[in-house]
Amino acid sequence: MSGPPAQPAGRVELRQERDVAAARIAVSKAMDALGARALRKTRFVTAVSEIARNALDHGGGGVLEIYRLDRPRRIMIRCIDQGPGIADIDQAMTDGFSTARSMGKGLGGARRLVDAFRIESRVGAGTTIEMEANP
């Protein structure tokens, strides 16, 4: 994946479910700082909630980094876990697919809610997801 544009503007460890709420709050604040519109914020923070929960449930925890991009002004997050990885990404992105409790709309849904979505996963090495949104 492309290198980070700068130092992250925020970082949230995802170790327990309370951290998913912390991730939502941190991203929500970052979007407020960018002057994001209500709808855009709701969409992006919801997507963040999905992938953070995914990292916790399937990846055994991880870390969420928040970046602010200039030119064009955007928010980007990167969510990294060292879990078992996803064998078939296309299948995981399909609505209705789930290996745990998320009802299988999580990843595919998250992708629909953001302006850019990248996923990289290696079996046994973990999963990294990057998402971007205009404010």
Next chain:
Amino acid sequence: MSEAASIYTVDKVLLVAIRDNITDTDIINLQEDLSERIVNEAARGVVIDIAALEIVDTFVGRILAQLSSISRLLAAETYIVGMRPAVAMTLVELGMDLPGSKTALSLSHALRALKAKGLA
């Protein structure tokens, strides 16, 4: 009961106010608390107010749908009220339109509907 949600009884209707940034455990606890209260108080109506929720993701959406289903099984008609426009649009995009749940604009709209059916 945790701080994240409270259950009040008004006119034999159980009002559930969910606060923002509720955790997964909170909402699962809520499920248990609510079903017990419905049975204990023989409530025929439940109103779940989610006006405080800025975000409803698939997990919370699924719990809301389950709350409605459980209440209905326990003979209490359940309304989800106060959903924000941005939340409604996002849920539809996620493919979660809560087909089995009744909705109303606000608490008073839901209470009016329950009264009309003699459930409040």
Next chain:
Amino acid sequence: MTVAPTTEVSRLLREEFDSVLDAWFATQKREGVRRPDLFSDRESRRQLSDLLRAFSDALSRIDITEAVDIDADNWSELRMALSEITLVRTERGVAPWEMTAFMLALKQPVFEMLSKNLADRTDRLLAEAADFGRVVDALAMHINEYFIAERDEIIERQRAEMMELSTPVVQLWERVLTIPLIGTLDSMRAQEVMENLLNSIVEHSAEVVIVDITGVRVVDTQVAQHLLRTAAAVRLMGAEAIISGISPKIAQTMVELGVDVGEVTTRPSIRAALAEAFRRVGFQISRIEDTRV
């Protein structure tokens, strides 16, 4: 503050300011970009003089033999002077290309002066001409970017205005809203329509909304999906949607496409939809008994 190495260009702009100004002015005149119909000679000269002064100041501070970044902070004063003159001139009707040529017209006279003063030092002449040319080109580019940004802003503003005009939510009655859709319904517009409608539901405490598609040109699978999603979002808010204006032809197309409207209420006309809306909010229309006989 850093001091740039003295070059022949910076010396010219400082010590022979007036002759450079005259020459620039003359070049513009010759190239027909002075626009005497819009600006008097005095005004034009003052603009040029301000710009050249800012340029001269920048060159005394900035070493242009290095890579030049016009967007950097140390160029801000010249950038501002340039933006100001661009604004003043375009407001009176100067075209973008004329404004670019206006800037580029500085090259030729300076090159001529350089080749005269550095006739015996070809290396330096070439280097200085190249450096100076690059800066003037960058300034011309900056003018272009200014225009593009301004156009983008206008387009975005008009788009937003058109969007508002084309998706008016109207209150028909207490608790009853309608949104008449006209033209095409692409994804972006569908989202605006939905957002507009849902916000209006909150604003008016509406219980029934009529989405009228009489004026929608084509209803294909995608448009049908947008409509159904709008209806689903309306229901999540606690209101009900009625889709009206479904002509026999559209009904046939929808069935052929395999679109299942599920539990969404549909009506052929807005009149039928309104009757249904009244029924749901508990109103009734009745004819006043005709007493005229």
